[in-house]
Amino acid sequence: LAKTTQPISMDSYEGQEVNITCSHNNIATNDYITWYQQFPSQGPRFIIQGYKTKVTNEVASLFIPADRKSSTLSLPRVSLSDTAVYYCLVGAQHASGGSYIPTFGRGTSLIVHP
C-alpha cells in the first residue's frame, strides 16, 4: 500500500500562498494523487487530482515531479476560510486484488491567521 507523509501542521496568513508537500515513495504506476480538504464536523471534500506534472483548477494547483514520489498542493492567496485539514491520498490496490482503496494519512492542519 502506498503510504503518505505530510507535515502535521502549518500556519499562514491571509493573502499568502501556501504549499503543502506530501511524500509517497511507494506510489504505484496506476495510482492517482488526490487532495482533500476537511472542515470540522464535515466529511472530506475533493480539491484536486493529478497523475503527473501540473494540474490547476479554480481552487488550487498540484505539482507532481517526474518520479511521482511526492506532490505539492498549492493554495494561492489563502483566506481565513481555508483553515482546515488537508489530506493527500494515493490510491492502493486491495490486498485481494479487488477494490481500489483510498487510504488517508494523518493530514496537515492548516491554520490561516488574520
Add this chain to the structure above:
Amino acid sequence: SAVISQKPSRDICQRGTSLTIQCQVDSQVTMMFWYRQQPGQSLTLIATANQGSEATYESGFVIDKFPISRPNLTFSTLTVSNMSPEDSSIYLCSVTQGRRYGYTFGSGTRLTVV
C-alpha cells in the same frame, strides 16, 4: 459529482445497543466505502460495501461488529453493534464513480456511546 445523504447526522446511544447508519446516493456509483474518524484523528477505512455480496473488511474490523448491507448501487447501511464508549466516533460514507473521479463523502454520523 454524486450527492450523499447520510442519516442520522448524530446520535447518543446506550452501551450494548446497536445503531444503523444509512447512506443514500443520488446516482448509481461503482464503489461505496465506510470510514471511521475518531476525535482529532484521520479517517480509517472500515470496509468496502459490495453490491449483492458480503462487504470486504479491513484489518481490525469484523462483520459481527460492523455488519454492512448494500442492496443496490445507490444505498448502503452500516450497523455498529453492541456499542461501547470506544465506538464513539464519526462514521462516514464515501462513494466513487471511478478511480479518476475522486471520492465524495457524506457529512458523517457523529456517534456518542454512553
